[in-house]
Amino acid sequence: MEQASTATAAVEPSASETDFGVGGMTCASCVGRVERALKKIPGVQQASVNLATESVRVHWQADAGDAVAMSARLQRAVRDAGYEPRPLEAAEAEPATGWLGLPRDAWPVLLAALLSAPLTLPMFGSLLGQHWMLPAWLQFALATPVQFWLGARFYRAAWHALKARSGNMELLVAIGTSAGWGLSSWLWWRAEAGEMPHLYYEGSALVITLVLLGKWLESRAKRQATEAIRALHALRPEVAHLLPDGIKREQLVDVPVAELLPGDRVLVRPGERVPADGSLLQGSTQVDESMLTGEPMPVPKQPGDRMTGGSLNGDGAVELEVAAVGAQSVLNHIIALVQDAQAAKPPIQRLVDQVAAVFVPVVLLIALLTFCAWYFWQGVALEDALLPAVAVLVIACPCALGLATPAAIMAG
Known part of the structure:
Protein backbone atom coordinates (compact mmCIF):
# COMPACT_ATOMS: atom_id res chain seq x y z
CA MET A 1 0.00 0.00 0.00
CA GLU A 2 1.21 3.43 -0.75
CA GLN A 3 1.84 5.59 2.26
CA ALA A 4 3.98 8.62 2.79
CA SER A 5 4.11 11.43 5.26
CA THR A 6 4.70 15.11 4.92
CA ALA A 7 5.48 17.47 7.70
CA THR A 8 3.28 20.45 8.28
CA ALA A 9 6.17 22.86 8.63
CA ALA A 10 7.00 24.92 5.56
CA VAL A 11 10.30 24.31 3.83
CA GLU A 12 12.58 27.32 3.54
CA PRO A 13 13.62 28.24 -0.02
CA SER A 14 17.29 27.79 0.94
CA ALA A 15 16.74 24.27 2.28
CA SER A 16 18.78 21.40 0.86
CA GLU A 17 17.24 18.10 -0.15
CA THR A 18 18.45 14.52 0.32
CA ASP A 19 16.86 11.31 -0.99
CA PHE A 20 17.78 7.73 -0.13
CA GLY A 21 16.12 4.34 0.19
CA VAL A 22 14.90 2.67 3.37
CA GLY A 23 14.51 -1.09 3.67
CA GLY A 24 12.52 -3.07 6.24
CA MET A 25 9.41 -0.89 6.45
CA THR A 26 6.16 -2.85 6.60
CA CYS A 27 3.33 -0.55 7.71
CA ALA A 28 2.27 2.94 8.73
CA SER A 29 3.91 2.57 12.13
CA CYS A 30 7.26 2.04 10.41
CA VAL A 31 6.72 5.21 8.39
CA GLY A 32 6.09 7.22 11.54
CA ARG A 33 9.07 5.71 13.34
CA VAL A 34 11.47 6.61 10.53
CA GLU A 35 10.09 10.13 10.33
CA ARG A 36 10.40 10.72 14.07
CA ALA A 37 14.00 9.51 14.02
CA LEU A 38 14.88 11.87 11.16
CA LYS A 39 13.12 14.89 12.65
CA LYS A 40 15.22 14.60 15.82
CA ILE A 41 18.36 15.51 13.84
CA PRO A 42 19.22 19.21 14.24
CA GLY A 43 18.58 21.16 11.05
CA VAL A 44 15.94 18.84 9.57
CA GLN A 45 12.87 20.79 8.45
CA GLN A 46 10.76 18.13 6.79
CA ALA A 47 10.83 14.36 6.32
CA SER A 48 8.64 12.54 3.80
CA VAL A 49 8.69 8.74 3.84
CA ASN A 50 7.19 6.88 0.89
CA LEU A 51 6.28 3.31 1.78
CA ALA A 52 5.35 2.43 -1.83
CA THR A 53 8.82 3.20 -3.20
CA GLU A 54 10.60 2.52 0.14
CA SER A 55 12.33 5.89 -0.02
CA VAL A 56 12.65 9.03 2.08
CA ARG A 57 13.07 12.68 1.11
CA VAL A 58 14.51 15.01 3.75
CA HIS A 59 14.65 18.82 3.58
CA TRP A 60 17.25 20.34 5.87
CA GLN A 61 18.74 23.76 6.46
CA ALA A 62 21.57 24.56 4.09
CA ASP A 63 23.66 25.93 6.96
CA ALA A 64 23.24 22.80 9.08
CA GLY A 65 26.54 21.36 7.88
CA ASP A 66 28.27 19.61 5.03
CA ALA A 67 25.94 17.68 2.70
CA VAL A 68 27.99 14.48 2.98
CA ALA A 69 28.05 14.66 6.77
CA MET A 70 24.32 15.40 6.95
CA SER A 71 23.54 12.47 4.64
CA ALA A 72 25.60 10.21 6.89
CA ARG A 73 23.75 11.43 9.99
CA LEU A 74 20.38 10.86 8.34
CA GLN A 75 21.25 7.31 7.31
CA ARG A 76 22.68 6.56 10.76
CA ALA A 77 19.42 7.73 12.35
CA VAL A 78 17.44 5.38 10.10
CA ARG A 79 19.73 2.47 10.98
CA ASP A 80 19.48 3.21 14.71
CA ALA A 81 15.69 3.14 14.35
CA GLY A 82 15.91 -0.48 13.18
CA TYR A 83 15.78 -0.05 9.39
CA GLU A 84 18.25 -0.39 6.54
CA PRO A 85 19.36 2.74 4.64
CA ARG A 86 20.38 2.02 1.07
CA PRO A 87 21.07 3.86 -2.19
CA LEU A 88 17.99 5.27 -3.83
CA GLU A 89 16.89 3.19 -6.81
CA ALA A 90 14.63 4.56 -9.48
CA ALA A 91 12.63 1.37 -9.71
CA GLU A 92 12.06 -1.69 -7.62
CA ALA A 93 13.23 -4.88 -9.28
CA GLU A 94 10.72 -7.58 -10.02
CA PRO A 95 10.93 -10.57 -7.68
CA ALA A 96 12.98 -13.50 -8.83
CA THR A 97 10.97 -16.33 -10.32
CA GLY A 98 10.95 -19.38 -8.11
CA THR A 226 6.75 2.21 -9.50
CA GLU A 227 5.85 1.00 -13.00
CA ALA A 228 5.16 4.56 -14.17
CA ILE A 229 8.63 5.68 -13.10
CA ARG A 230 10.23 2.61 -14.67
CA ALA A 231 8.41 3.32 -17.94
CA LEU A 232 9.56 6.95 -17.93
CA HIS A 233 13.19 5.99 -17.28
CA ALA A 234 13.00 3.50 -20.15
CA LEU A 235 12.26 6.38 -22.54
CA ARG A 236 15.78 7.77 -22.13
CA PRO A 237 18.28 6.42 -24.67
CA GLU A 238 21.66 5.30 -23.39
CA VAL A 239 23.82 6.72 -26.19
CA ALA A 240 23.84 9.92 -28.27
CA HIS A 241 25.60 10.47 -31.60
CA LEU A 242 27.78 13.55 -31.00
CA LEU A 243 28.58 15.42 -34.21
CA PRO A 244 32.10 16.77 -34.95
CA ASP A 245 32.77 20.36 -33.92
CA GLY A 246 35.77 20.88 -36.18
CA ILE A 247 38.05 21.60 -33.23
CA LYS A 248 38.31 18.63 -30.88
CA ARG A 249 36.30 16.11 -32.84
CA GLU A 250 36.72 15.43 -36.54
CA GLN A 251 34.20 12.61 -36.78
CA LEU A 252 30.93 11.31 -35.29
CA VAL A 253 31.36 9.94 -31.76
CA ASP A 254 28.90 7.89 -29.68
CA VAL A 255 28.83 9.17 -26.09
CA PRO A 256 26.62 8.39 -23.07
CA VAL A 257 23.62 10.71 -22.82
CA ALA A 258 24.78 11.73 -19.32
CA GLU A 259 27.85 13.41 -20.91
CA LEU A 260 25.86 15.75 -23.15
CA LEU A 261 26.17 19.47 -22.50
CA PRO A 262 24.01 22.41 -23.59
CA GLY A 263 25.18 23.56 -27.03
CA ASP A 264 26.29 20.11 -28.22
CA ARG A 265 25.13 19.06 -31.69
CA VAL A 266 23.85 15.49 -32.02
CA LEU A 267 22.57 13.33 -34.84
CA VAL A 268 19.17 11.65 -34.35
CA ARG A 269 18.66 8.78 -36.79
CA PRO A 270 15.28 7.47 -37.99
CA GLY A 271 13.49 5.38 -35.37
CA GLU A 272 15.70 6.54 -32.49
CA ARG A 273 14.60 8.38 -29.39
CA VAL A 274 15.66 11.99 -29.02
CA PRO A 275 18.52 11.98 -26.46
CA ALA A 276 17.90 15.45 -24.95
CA ASP A 277 15.77 18.57 -25.18
CA GLY A 278 16.88 20.91 -27.93
CA SER A 279 16.22 22.74 -31.20
CA LEU A 280 16.18 21.19 -34.65
CA LEU A 281 19.08 22.56 -36.75
CA GLN A 282 18.97 20.62 -40.01
CA GLY A 283 16.57 18.24 -41.65
CA SER A 284 12.88 17.60 -41.23
CA THR A 285 11.03 14.71 -39.65
CA GLN A 286 7.93 13.64 -37.77
CA VAL A 287 8.16 12.97 -34.04
CA ASP A 288 5.96 10.81 -31.82
CA GLU A 289 5.43 12.94 -28.70
CA SER A 290 2.79 10.71 -27.09
CA MET A 291 4.99 10.37 -23.98
CA LEU A 292 4.41 14.12 -23.45
CA THR A 293 0.97 14.84 -24.89
CA GLY A 294 -0.74 11.45 -25.10
CA GLU A 295 -1.49 12.16 -28.75
CA PRO A 296 -0.42 9.20 -30.97
CA MET A 297 -0.29 11.21 -34.23
CA PRO A 298 3.27 12.21 -35.25
CA VAL A 299 4.12 15.92 -35.09
CA PRO A 300 5.97 17.46 -38.09
CA LYS A 301 9.26 19.11 -37.17
CA GLN A 302 11.14 21.73 -39.20
CA PRO A 303 14.42 23.58 -38.51
CA GLY A 304 13.97 25.82 -35.47
CA ASP A 305 11.31 23.66 -33.83
CA ARG A 306 11.74 22.34 -30.29
CA MET A 307 12.26 18.62 -29.69
CA THR A 308 11.77 16.86 -26.38
CA GLY A 309 14.14 14.25 -25.02
CA GLY A 310 12.55 10.79 -24.92
CA SER A 311 10.23 11.39 -27.88
CA LEU A 312 10.50 9.02 -30.84
CA ASN A 313 11.97 10.27 -34.11
CA GLY A 314 10.21 9.34 -37.34
CA ASP A 315 11.68 8.59 -40.75
CA GLY A 316 14.09 11.52 -41.06
CA ALA A 317 17.69 11.91 -39.89
CA VAL A 318 18.07 15.31 -38.20
CA GLU A 319 20.66 17.38 -36.37
CA LEU A 320 19.74 18.67 -32.93
CA GLU A 321 21.33 21.35 -30.76
CA VAL A 322 21.07 20.37 -27.08
CA ALA A 323 19.35 22.96 -24.88
CA ALA A 324 18.65 21.14 -21.57
CA VAL A 325 20.07 18.01 -19.98
CA GLY A 326 19.83 16.14 -16.69
CA ALA A 327 17.49 17.58 -14.07
CA GLN A 328 16.57 20.48 -16.37
CA SER A 329 15.05 18.27 -19.08
CA VAL A 330 11.30 17.90 -19.55
CA LEU A 331 11.45 14.14 -18.98
CA ASN A 332 13.22 14.56 -15.64
CA HIS A 333 10.62 17.12 -14.59
CA ILE A 334 7.87 14.60 -15.40
CA ILE A 335 9.62 11.88 -13.39
CA ALA A 336 10.00 14.29 -10.45
CA LEU A 337 6.29 15.15 -10.60
CA VAL A 338 5.33 11.46 -10.55
CA GLN A 339 7.60 10.81 -7.57
CA ASP A 340 6.16 13.81 -5.73
CA ALA A 341 2.63 12.57 -6.44
CA GLN A 342 3.50 9.19 -4.95
CA ALA A 343 4.88 10.91 -1.86
CA ALA A 344 1.57 12.68 -1.18
Whole structure:
Protein backbone atom coordinates (compact mmCIF):
# COMPACT_ATOMS: atom_id res chain seq x y z
CA MET A 1 0.00 0.00 0.00
CA GLU A 2 1.21 3.43 -0.75
CA GLN A 3 1.84 5.59 2.26
CA ALA A 4 3.98 8.62 2.79
CA SER A 5 4.11 11.43 5.26
CA THR A 6 4.70 15.11 4.92
CA ALA A 7 5.48 17.47 7.70
CA THR A 8 3.28 20.45 8.28
CA ALA A 9 6.17 22.86 8.63
CA ALA A 10 7.00 24.92 5.56
CA VAL A 11 10.30 24.31 3.83
CA GLU A 12 12.58 27.32 3.54
CA PRO A 13 13.62 28.24 -0.02
CA SER A 14 17.29 27.79 0.94
CA ALA A 15 16.74 24.27 2.28
CA SER A 16 18.78 21.40 0.86
CA GLU A 17 17.24 18.10 -0.15
CA THR A 18 18.45 14.52 0.32
CA ASP A 19 16.86 11.31 -0.99
CA PHE A 20 17.78 7.73 -0.13
CA GLY A 21 16.12 4.34 0.19
CA VAL A 22 14.90 2.67 3.37
CA GLY A 23 14.51 -1.09 3.67
CA GLY A 24 12.52 -3.07 6.24
CA MET A 25 9.41 -0.89 6.45
CA THR A 26 6.16 -2.85 6.60
CA CYS A 27 3.33 -0.55 7.71
CA ALA A 28 2.27 2.94 8.73
CA SER A 29 3.91 2.57 12.13
CA CYS A 30 7.26 2.04 10.41
CA VAL A 31 6.72 5.21 8.39
CA GLY A 32 6.09 7.22 11.54
CA ARG A 33 9.07 5.71 13.34
CA VAL A 34 11.47 6.61 10.53
CA GLU A 35 10.09 10.13 10.33
CA ARG A 36 10.40 10.72 14.07
CA ALA A 37 14.00 9.51 14.02
CA LEU A 38 14.88 11.87 11.16
CA LYS A 39 13.12 14.89 12.65
CA LYS A 40 15.22 14.60 15.82
CA ILE A 41 18.36 15.51 13.84
CA PRO A 42 19.22 19.21 14.24
CA GLY A 43 18.58 21.16 11.05
CA VAL A 44 15.94 18.84 9.57
CA GLN A 45 12.87 20.79 8.45
CA GLN A 46 10.76 18.13 6.79
CA ALA A 47 10.83 14.36 6.32
CA SER A 48 8.64 12.54 3.80
CA VAL A 49 8.69 8.74 3.84
CA ASN A 50 7.19 6.88 0.89
CA LEU A 51 6.28 3.31 1.78
CA ALA A 52 5.35 2.43 -1.83
CA THR A 53 8.82 3.20 -3.20
CA GLU A 54 10.60 2.52 0.14
CA SER A 55 12.33 5.89 -0.02
CA VAL A 56 12.65 9.03 2.08
CA ARG A 57 13.07 12.68 1.11
CA VAL A 58 14.51 15.01 3.75
CA HIS A 59 14.65 18.82 3.58
CA TRP A 60 17.25 20.34 5.87
CA GLN A 61 18.74 23.76 6.46
CA ALA A 62 21.57 24.56 4.09
CA ASP A 63 23.66 25.93 6.96
CA ALA A 64 23.24 22.80 9.08
CA GLY A 65 26.54 21.36 7.88
CA ASP A 66 28.27 19.61 5.03
CA ALA A 67 25.94 17.68 2.70
CA VAL A 68 27.99 14.48 2.98
CA ALA A 69 28.05 14.66 6.77
CA MET A 70 24.32 15.40 6.95
CA SER A 71 23.54 12.47 4.64
CA ALA A 72 25.60 10.21 6.89
CA ARG A 73 23.75 11.43 9.99
CA LEU A 74 20.38 10.86 8.34
CA GLN A 75 21.25 7.31 7.31
CA ARG A 76 22.68 6.56 10.76
CA ALA A 77 19.42 7.73 12.35
CA VAL A 78 17.44 5.38 10.10
CA ARG A 79 19.73 2.47 10.98
CA ASP A 80 19.48 3.21 14.71
CA ALA A 81 15.69 3.14 14.35
CA GLY A 82 15.91 -0.48 13.18
CA TYR A 83 15.78 -0.05 9.39
CA GLU A 84 18.25 -0.39 6.54
CA PRO A 85 19.36 2.74 4.64
CA ARG A 86 20.38 2.02 1.07
CA PRO A 87 21.07 3.86 -2.19
CA LEU A 88 17.99 5.27 -3.83
CA GLU A 89 16.89 3.19 -6.81
CA ALA A 90 14.63 4.56 -9.48
CA ALA A 91 12.63 1.37 -9.71
CA GLU A 92 12.06 -1.69 -7.62
CA ALA A 93 13.23 -4.88 -9.28
CA GLU A 94 10.72 -7.58 -10.02
CA PRO A 95 10.93 -10.57 -7.68
CA ALA A 96 12.98 -13.50 -8.83
CA THR A 97 10.97 -16.33 -10.32
CA GLY A 98 10.95 -19.38 -8.11
CA TRP A 99 9.92 -22.98 -8.59
CA LEU A 100 7.18 -23.77 -11.14
CA GLY A 101 7.35 -20.23 -12.48
CA LEU A 102 5.74 -18.62 -9.42
CA PRO A 103 7.31 -15.48 -7.92
CA ARG A 104 9.56 -16.30 -5.01
CA ASP A 105 7.63 -14.05 -2.64
CA ALA A 106 4.38 -15.92 -3.41
CA TRP A 107 5.60 -19.28 -2.11
CA PRO A 108 5.26 -18.49 1.63
CA VAL A 109 1.60 -17.57 1.04
CA LEU A 110 0.94 -20.76 -0.92
CA LEU A 111 2.67 -23.00 1.62
CA ALA A 112 0.84 -21.36 4.52
CA ALA A 113 -2.49 -21.86 2.73
CA LEU A 114 -1.74 -25.54 2.04
CA LEU A 115 -0.79 -26.19 5.67
CA SER A 116 -3.72 -24.22 7.10
CA ALA A 117 -6.42 -25.66 4.83
CA PRO A 118 -6.71 -29.04 6.65
CA LEU A 119 -7.13 -27.20 9.95
CA THR A 120 -10.36 -25.67 8.68
CA LEU A 121 -12.01 -29.06 8.03
CA PRO A 122 -13.83 -29.16 11.40
CA MET A 123 -15.54 -25.85 10.63
CA PHE A 124 -16.79 -27.08 7.26
CA GLY A 125 -17.68 -30.47 8.71
CA SER A 126 -19.86 -28.93 11.41
CA LEU A 127 -21.96 -27.26 8.69
CA LEU A 128 -22.66 -30.73 7.27
CA GLY A 129 -23.20 -32.36 10.63
CA GLN A 130 -19.88 -34.23 10.40
CA HIS A 131 -17.09 -34.53 12.96
CA TRP A 132 -13.85 -34.01 11.08
CA MET A 133 -11.63 -32.96 13.96
CA LEU A 134 -7.97 -33.78 13.29
CA PRO A 135 -5.82 -35.45 15.96
CA ALA A 136 -4.02 -33.00 18.22
CA TRP A 137 -0.58 -34.10 17.07
CA LEU A 138 -1.53 -33.51 13.41
CA GLN A 139 -2.89 -30.04 14.18
CA PHE A 140 0.36 -29.26 15.99
CA ALA A 141 2.43 -30.55 13.06
CA LEU A 142 0.48 -28.42 10.56
CA ALA A 143 0.31 -25.20 12.59
CA THR A 144 3.86 -25.06 13.96
CA PRO A 145 5.67 -24.48 10.60
CA VAL A 146 3.17 -21.75 9.76
CA GLN A 147 3.66 -20.13 13.16
CA PHE A 148 7.45 -20.15 13.48
CA TRP A 149 8.83 -20.68 9.96
CA LEU A 150 6.49 -18.90 7.57
CA GLY A 151 5.55 -16.40 10.27
CA ALA A 152 9.15 -15.64 11.28
CA ARG A 153 8.98 -12.26 9.54
CA PHE A 154 6.40 -11.11 12.07
CA TYR A 155 8.63 -12.01 14.99
CA ARG A 156 11.57 -10.13 13.45
CA ALA A 157 9.45 -7.03 12.85
CA ALA A 158 7.96 -7.29 16.33
CA TRP A 159 11.44 -7.43 17.86
CA HIS A 160 12.46 -4.27 15.99
CA ALA A 161 9.29 -2.56 17.24
CA LEU A 162 10.00 -3.57 20.83
CA LYS A 163 13.56 -2.28 20.59
CA ALA A 164 12.20 1.03 19.32
CA ARG A 165 9.59 1.04 22.14
CA SER A 166 6.68 1.24 19.74
CA GLY A 167 3.98 -1.01 18.34
CA ASN A 168 3.03 -2.13 14.86
CA MET A 169 0.75 -4.61 13.16
CA GLU A 170 3.45 -7.30 13.18
CA LEU A 171 3.80 -7.04 16.95
CA LEU A 172 0.08 -7.60 17.40
CA VAL A 173 0.09 -10.53 14.97
CA ALA A 174 3.07 -12.12 16.74
CA ILE A 175 1.53 -11.74 20.21
CA GLY A 176 -1.97 -12.82 19.22
CA THR A 177 -1.01 -15.89 17.21
CA SER A 178 1.65 -16.93 19.73
CA ALA A 179 -0.95 -16.73 22.47
CA GLY A 180 -3.34 -18.93 20.49
CA TRP A 181 -0.62 -21.43 19.60
CA GLY A 182 0.73 -21.52 23.16
CA LEU A 183 -2.70 -21.96 24.73
CA SER A 184 -3.50 -24.82 22.34
CA SER A 185 -0.20 -26.54 23.14
CA TRP A 186 -0.82 -26.14 26.87
CA LEU A 187 -4.37 -27.56 26.62
CA TRP A 188 -3.07 -30.53 24.61
CA TRP A 189 -0.28 -31.16 27.11
CA ARG A 190 -2.71 -31.08 30.07
CA ALA A 191 -5.34 -33.31 28.43
CA GLU A 192 -5.93 -36.77 29.82
CA ALA A 193 -5.13 -39.83 27.74
CA GLY A 194 -7.85 -40.36 25.16
CA GLU A 195 -9.34 -36.89 25.74
CA MET A 196 -9.75 -34.56 22.76
CA PRO A 197 -9.48 -30.94 24.00
CA HIS A 198 -10.71 -28.03 21.94
CA LEU A 199 -7.61 -26.47 20.35
CA TYR A 200 -7.09 -23.18 18.57
CA TYR A 201 -4.26 -23.96 16.18
CA GLU A 202 -6.45 -23.19 13.18
CA GLY A 203 -7.08 -19.63 14.37
CA SER A 204 -3.38 -18.79 14.69
CA ALA A 205 -2.46 -20.46 11.39
CA LEU A 206 -5.25 -18.76 9.46
CA VAL A 207 -4.42 -15.33 10.88
CA ILE A 208 -0.79 -15.67 9.73
CA THR A 209 -1.89 -16.98 6.33
CA LEU A 210 -4.29 -14.10 5.75
CA VAL A 211 -1.77 -11.47 6.84
CA LEU A 212 0.87 -13.08 4.61
CA LEU A 213 -1.59 -12.85 1.74
CA GLY A 214 -2.11 -9.18 2.51
CA LYS A 215 1.65 -8.59 2.59
CA TRP A 216 2.03 -10.29 -0.78
CA LEU A 217 -0.75 -8.16 -2.30
CA GLU A 218 0.90 -5.11 -0.79
CA SER A 219 4.23 -6.07 -2.31
CA ARG A 220 2.60 -6.37 -5.73
CA ALA A 221 0.96 -2.98 -5.25
CA LYS A 222 4.34 -1.44 -4.41
CA ARG A 223 5.84 -2.76 -7.63
CA GLN A 224 2.88 -1.51 -9.64
CA ALA A 225 3.25 1.90 -8.01
CA THR A 226 6.75 2.21 -9.50
CA GLU A 227 5.85 1.00 -13.00
CA ALA A 228 5.16 4.56 -14.17
CA ILE A 229 8.63 5.68 -13.10
CA ARG A 230 10.23 2.61 -14.67
CA ALA A 231 8.41 3.32 -17.94
CA LEU A 232 9.56 6.95 -17.93
CA HIS A 233 13.19 5.99 -17.28
CA ALA A 234 13.00 3.50 -20.15
CA LEU A 235 12.26 6.38 -22.54
CA ARG A 236 15.78 7.77 -22.13
CA PRO A 237 18.28 6.42 -24.67
CA GLU A 238 21.66 5.30 -23.39
CA VAL A 239 23.82 6.72 -26.19
CA ALA A 240 23.84 9.92 -28.27
CA HIS A 241 25.60 10.47 -31.60
CA LEU A 242 27.78 13.55 -31.00
CA LEU A 243 28.58 15.42 -34.21
CA PRO A 244 32.10 16.77 -34.95
CA ASP A 245 32.77 20.36 -33.92
CA GLY A 246 35.77 20.88 -36.18
CA ILE A 247 38.05 21.60 -33.23
CA LYS A 248 38.31 18.63 -30.88
CA ARG A 249 36.30 16.11 -32.84
CA GLU A 250 36.72 15.43 -36.54
CA GLN A 251 34.20 12.61 -36.78
CA LEU A 252 30.93 11.31 -35.29
CA VAL A 253 31.36 9.94 -31.76
CA ASP A 254 28.90 7.89 -29.68
CA VAL A 255 28.83 9.17 -26.09
CA PRO A 256 26.62 8.39 -23.07
CA VAL A 257 23.62 10.71 -22.82
CA ALA A 258 24.78 11.73 -19.32
CA GLU A 259 27.85 13.41 -20.91
CA LEU A 260 25.86 15.75 -23.15
CA LEU A 261 26.17 19.47 -22.50
CA PRO A 262 24.01 22.41 -23.59
CA GLY A 263 25.18 23.56 -27.03
CA ASP A 264 26.29 20.11 -28.22
CA ARG A 265 25.13 19.06 -31.69
CA VAL A 266 23.85 15.49 -32.02
CA LEU A 267 22.57 13.33 -34.84
CA VAL A 268 19.17 11.65 -34.35
CA ARG A 269 18.66 8.78 -36.79
CA PRO A 270 15.28 7.47 -37.99
CA GLY A 271 13.49 5.38 -35.37
CA GLU A 272 15.70 6.54 -32.49
CA ARG A 273 14.60 8.38 -29.39
CA VAL A 274 15.66 11.99 -29.02
CA PRO A 275 18.52 11.98 -26.46
CA ALA A 276 17.90 15.45 -24.95
CA ASP A 277 15.77 18.57 -25.18
CA GLY A 278 16.88 20.91 -27.93
CA SER A 279 16.22 22.74 -31.20
CA LEU A 280 16.18 21.19 -34.65
CA LEU A 281 19.08 22.56 -36.75
CA GLN A 282 18.97 20.62 -40.01
CA GLY A 283 16.57 18.24 -41.65
CA SER A 284 12.88 17.60 -41.23
CA THR A 285 11.03 14.71 -39.65
CA GLN A 286 7.93 13.64 -37.77
CA VAL A 287 8.16 12.97 -34.04
CA ASP A 288 5.96 10.81 -31.82
CA GLU A 289 5.43 12.94 -28.70
CA SER A 290 2.79 10.71 -27.09
CA MET A 291 4.99 10.37 -23.98
CA LEU A 292 4.41 14.12 -23.45
CA THR A 293 0.97 14.84 -24.89
CA GLY A 294 -0.74 11.45 -25.10
CA GLU A 295 -1.49 12.16 -28.75
CA PRO A 296 -0.42 9.20 -30.97
CA MET A 297 -0.29 11.21 -34.23
CA PRO A 298 3.27 12.21 -35.25
CA VAL A 299 4.12 15.92 -35.09
CA PRO A 300 5.97 17.46 -38.09
CA LYS A 301 9.26 19.11 -37.17
CA GLN A 302 11.14 21.73 -39.20
CA PRO A 303 14.42 23.58 -38.51
CA GLY A 304 13.97 25.82 -35.47
CA ASP A 305 11.31 23.66 -33.83
CA ARG A 306 11.74 22.34 -30.29
CA MET A 307 12.26 18.62 -29.69
CA THR A 308 11.77 16.86 -26.38
CA GLY A 309 14.14 14.25 -25.02
CA GLY A 310 12.55 10.79 -24.92
CA SER A 311 10.23 11.39 -27.88
CA LEU A 312 10.50 9.02 -30.84
CA ASN A 313 11.97 10.27 -34.11
CA GLY A 314 10.21 9.34 -37.34
CA ASP A 315 11.68 8.59 -40.75
CA GLY A 316 14.09 11.52 -41.06
CA ALA A 317 17.69 11.91 -39.89
CA VAL A 318 18.07 15.31 -38.20
CA GLU A 319 20.66 17.38 -36.37
CA LEU A 320 19.74 18.67 -32.93
CA GLU A 321 21.33 21.35 -30.76
CA VAL A 322 21.07 20.37 -27.08
CA ALA A 323 19.35 22.96 -24.88
CA ALA A 324 18.65 21.14 -21.57
CA VAL A 325 20.07 18.01 -19.98
CA GLY A 326 19.83 16.14 -16.69
CA ALA A 327 17.49 17.58 -14.07
CA GLN A 328 16.57 20.48 -16.37
CA SER A 329 15.05 18.27 -19.08
CA VAL A 330 11.30 17.90 -19.55
CA LEU A 331 11.45 14.14 -18.98
CA ASN A 332 13.22 14.56 -15.64
CA HIS A 333 10.62 17.12 -14.59
CA ILE A 334 7.87 14.60 -15.40
CA ILE A 335 9.62 11.88 -13.39
CA ALA A 336 10.00 14.29 -10.45
CA LEU A 337 6.29 15.15 -10.60
CA VAL A 338 5.33 11.46 -10.55
CA GLN A 339 7.60 10.81 -7.57
CA ASP A 340 6.16 13.81 -5.73
CA ALA A 341 2.63 12.57 -6.44
CA GLN A 342 3.50 9.19 -4.95
CA ALA A 343 4.88 10.91 -1.86
CA ALA A 344 1.57 12.68 -1.18
CA LYS A 345 -0.76 11.39 1.52
CA PRO A 346 -4.49 12.14 1.78
CA PRO A 347 -5.82 13.43 5.12
CA ILE A 348 -7.64 10.15 5.84
CA GLN A 349 -4.32 8.29 5.62
CA ARG A 350 -2.76 10.60 8.19
CA LEU A 351 -5.68 9.77 10.49
CA VAL A 352 -5.07 6.04 9.95
CA ASP A 353 -1.40 6.50 10.88
CA GLN A 354 -2.38 8.22 14.11
CA VAL A 355 -4.78 5.41 15.00
CA ALA A 356 -2.14 2.77 14.19
CA ALA A 357 0.27 4.37 16.66
CA VAL A 358 -2.08 3.69 19.61
CA PHE A 359 -3.92 0.61 18.34
CA VAL A 360 -1.46 -1.99 19.61
CA PRO A 361 -1.06 -0.67 23.18
CA VAL A 362 -4.83 -0.27 23.49
CA VAL A 363 -5.44 -3.86 22.39
CA LEU A 364 -2.81 -5.18 24.82
CA LEU A 365 -4.40 -3.18 27.64
CA ILE A 366 -7.87 -4.51 26.80
CA ALA A 367 -6.56 -8.10 26.77
CA LEU A 368 -4.90 -7.57 30.16
CA LEU A 369 -8.07 -6.03 31.63
CA THR A 370 -10.11 -8.93 30.22
CA PHE A 371 -7.85 -11.47 31.93
CA CYS A 372 -7.90 -9.59 35.24
CA ALA A 373 -11.69 -9.22 35.14
CA TRP A 374 -12.24 -12.93 34.61
CA TYR A 375 -9.51 -14.18 36.93
CA PHE A 376 -9.68 -11.76 39.87
CA TRP A 377 -13.23 -10.43 39.70
CA GLN A 378 -15.14 -13.47 38.46
CA GLY A 379 -12.78 -15.88 40.21
CA VAL A 380 -12.68 -18.42 37.35
CA ALA A 381 -9.85 -20.86 36.76
CA LEU A 382 -6.65 -19.70 35.05
CA GLU A 383 -7.50 -21.57 31.86
CA ASP A 384 -10.97 -20.04 31.67
CA ALA A 385 -9.51 -16.56 32.22
CA LEU A 386 -6.88 -17.01 29.52
CA LEU A 387 -9.42 -17.97 26.84
CA PRO A 388 -11.18 -14.58 26.57
CA ALA A 389 -7.86 -12.72 26.85
CA VAL A 390 -6.38 -14.75 24.00
CA ALA A 391 -9.60 -14.25 22.03
CA VAL A 392 -9.14 -10.48 22.29
CA LEU A 393 -5.57 -10.73 20.98
CA VAL A 394 -6.44 -13.06 18.09
CA ILE A 395 -9.55 -11.17 17.02
CA ALA A 396 -7.68 -7.85 17.16
CA CYS A 397 -5.10 -9.08 14.65
CA PRO A 398 -5.76 -6.70 11.75
CA CYS A 399 -6.38 -9.29 9.04
CA ALA A 400 -9.14 -7.23 7.46
CA LEU A 401 -6.92 -4.15 7.30
CA GLY A 402 -4.00 -6.21 6.02
CA LEU A 403 -6.15 -7.53 3.18
CA ALA A 404 -8.48 -4.62 2.43
CA THR A 405 -5.85 -1.92 2.04
CA PRO A 406 -3.64 -3.75 -0.51
CA ALA A 407 -6.73 -4.97 -2.37
CA ALA A 408 -8.10 -1.42 -2.57
CA ILE A 409 -4.78 -0.13 -3.90
CA MET A 410 -4.58 -2.86 -6.54
CA ALA A 411 -8.15 -2.11 -7.63
CA GLY A 412 -7.20 1.54 -8.10
